Amino acid sequence: MSKQLVVITHGNFGKAIVESAEMIIGKLTNVSAYALDPGVDPIEFIGELRENLADHGEETIYLVDLYGGSPFHAAAYLVKSQGGTLVVGLNLPLLIEIYTNLENESMNLSEIVDTSQKSIRIVDGL
């Protein structure tokens, strides 16, 4: 199975950011997005994800919005139980950078994360 990207967020942020990325780099394949809706039991949410992502293993990268949130717990559970990598701090440059390198055999995820962190900055000289 080729590499997969799974985006999990509070509400529709994940689904929307995938659409935003598509405005910039075109249709994304091998990417799925899951929304944790308000009031949903985190344990039920994990159950739902396990069903939908049962075929996802080591090759999956999970991108979530917030450290310690329920989407984070769900992704941590999946990585612990079926393998994969968890990245927290979802933003558009990060999503695009990871996606663009998804098929690159020598992708260095920690380098991508470092680079993407530099995308958050105050713009000087205006």
Add this chain to the structure above:
Amino acid sequence: MSKFKLVRIDFRLIHGQVITKWLKQCGADKIVIIDDVLANDEFMRQIYTMSAPAGIMVDVYSVEEGMNQWNENEFNSSKILLLVRDVKTTYTLIKEGLPIEKIQIGGLGAAPDRKKVYGPISLNKEDYDLLAELVGSGVQVELHQVPEESAMQFEKIKIKF
């Protein structure tokens, strides 16, 4: 003065609202989760233990372990955010002697036998009765999901039951 900066009933335990808002707001340096389900699931216990920001300890105990720990060293902190999944467990902890003076109900999910009482927070009759008994014995109970909204005192939801 209470060792608990905040005692919160929330079926999600540690989650976004707690990490981003309540933890800073209440000034706790340690999160204690007392929950039999989580304490007995080593897998989930590890995940929750690592989910607080740097510098904040997380301990997960079953009710029995929690009471033992309390009696031994009062959780080794005087700035505790205590998280409990449901009303019944909180009631048990108080009856076992945990000195809780004030309870914040922050999240209780919907189910067929439960009535929404404040925003998405729901209670069933059993929860209501247990809380009413605690209020009668001097515990302050309020419903409060996020700091930006105002808290609702338990007394104001009587009309729903």
